[in-house]
Amino acid sequence: MSGSLLTDGAVAVLLGAAFGVGICLALTALPRWGAPSLTQRIAPYIRDVADPLGLTAPSARWSGAAWWGETRQRVASALGGSESIARRLRQAGWTGDAVTFRGRQLAWALVGVIAGGASAVAVVLIGRATPAAAVLPVVGGLVGAVLCDARLSFASRRRVARIEEELPTMLEFLAMCLSAGEGILDSLRRVGEIGVGELSGELRSVVLAVSTGSGLGESLSGLSARLSVPSLSRAVDHLVAALDRGAPLAHVLQAQAADAREDAKRALIEQAGRKEIYMLIPLVFLILPLSVLFAIFPGVLMLRLGLG
Numbered sequence: 001m002s003g004s005l006l007t008d009g010a011v012a013v014l015l016g017a018a019f020g021v022g023i024c025l026a027l028t029a030l031p032r033w034g035a036p037s038l039t040q041r042i043a044p045y046i047r048d049v050a051d052p053l054g055l056t057a058p059s060a061r062w063s064g065a066a067w068w069g070e071t072r073q074r075v076a077s078a079l080g081g082s083e084s085i086a087r088r089l090r091q092a093g094w095t096g097d098a099v100t101f102r103g104r105q106l107a108w109a110l111v112g113v114i115a116g117g118a119s120a121v122a123v124v125l126i127g128r129a130t131p132a133a134a135v136l137p138v139v140g141g142l143v144g145a146v147l148c149d150a151r152l153s154f155a156s157r158r159r160v161a162r163i164e165e166e167l168p169t170m171l172e173f174l175a176m177c178l179s180a181g182e183g184i185l186d187s188l189r190r191v192g193e194i195g196v197g198e199l200s201g202e203l204r205s206v207v208l209a210v211s212t213g214s215g216l217g218e219s220l221s222g223l224s225a226r227l228s229v230p231s232l233s234r235a236v237d238h239l240v241a242a243l244d245r246g247a248p249l250a251h252v253l254q255a256q257a258a259d260a261r262e263d264a265k266r267a268l269i270e271q272a273g274r275k276e277i278y279m280l281i282p283l284v285f286l287i288l289p290l291s292v293l294f295a296i297f298p299g300v301l302m303l304r305l306g307l308g
Contacts (some may be wrong), residue, residue: 014101014121090226091156093198101152108144118141159198163229168264171235171257178250184243185210200225206260231260 116137177187
C-alpha cells in the first residue's frame with residue numbers, strides 16, 4: 001500500500017511539474033505579461049518636471065526582475081562573506097559583485113534541487129524507493145551551491161597562479177624599457193600592448209586609468225588592492241615608493257623581478273614536495289599490496305595443496 005502511495009505521489013509531482021512549466025511558458029508568450037506600465041515608461045522623460053529631486057519612491061508594482069533582485073539581496077545578506085566573494089571575483093576577472101554571485105549560486109542550488117527531485121521521482125517510479133530518496137532534493141541543492149562556490153575559487157586560484165608566473169617577465173621587460181630611456185608610463189603602455197596574458201590586461205587598465213586623469217601611483221595601488229596577489233602587491237609598493245622618492249626605477253624593478261623569481265622557485269619546490277607525498281598514495285595503497293599479494297599467494301596456495 002505504501003509503495004502504491006509513493007508511486008501515485010511521484011506521478012502527481014511529475015504531472016504537476018509539467019503543468020507548471022506549461023503554464024509558465026504560456027504566460028511568457030503573452031505580450032503584456034510583465035510589461036512596464038505607462039507611468040514607468042514616461043517617468044524618465046518627465047522627471048525634471050514631476051520629480052526633479054528624485055524623492056518619489058518607485059512603483060511597488062510586482063515584476064519578476066524585482067523579485068529576483070530582492071531575493072538575491074536577502075540571500076547575500078543572510079549568507080554573508082561578501083568581502084571574500086568580491087575579492088575572489090576580482091581575482092578571477094569575473095564581472096559582477098557579491099550579490100550577483102549569490103544570485104548565481106542560488107540558481108545553481110535551485111537547479112540542484114530540481115535535479116534531486118527528478119531523481120527521487122525516477123527512483124520511485126522504477127519501484128526502488130527508499131527513505132534516502134526523500135533527501136535527494138536537499139542534497140542536490142547543497143551540491144549545486146558548493147559547486148558554484150568551488151568553481152569561483154578554482155578560477156581565482158588559476159588566474160592568480162598565471163599572474164604570479166607572468167610577473168617576473170613583466171618586471172624585467174619594464175626594467176629593460178626604463179633602461180632604454182622610456183618613461184614609466186610609456187613602459188607600462190608598451191608592455192600592456194605587446195604582452196599577452198592576464199597581467200598585460202591589468203596593465204592596460206592601469207594605463208587607461210592614467211589616461212583618463214587618475215594618478216599613476218593611485219592606479220597601481222588600485223591594481224594591487226584589486227588583485228590581492230602578495231608578490232604583485234610587494235612589487236607595486238616598492239615601485240610606488242620609488243616613484244615618490246625619485247629612486248632609480250630600473251634597479252627597483254630588477255630587484256623585484258629577482259625576488260619574484262625566487263618566490264616562484266620556492267613555490268615550485270614546495271609544490272614538488274607535495275606531489276611527492278601524493279605519489280606515495282598509489283604506491284602504498286595499490287602497488288605495495290599487489291606486490292605483497294603476488295609474493296605470498298603462491299606460497300599460501302602450495303601450503304593449502306600440501307605441496308610445501
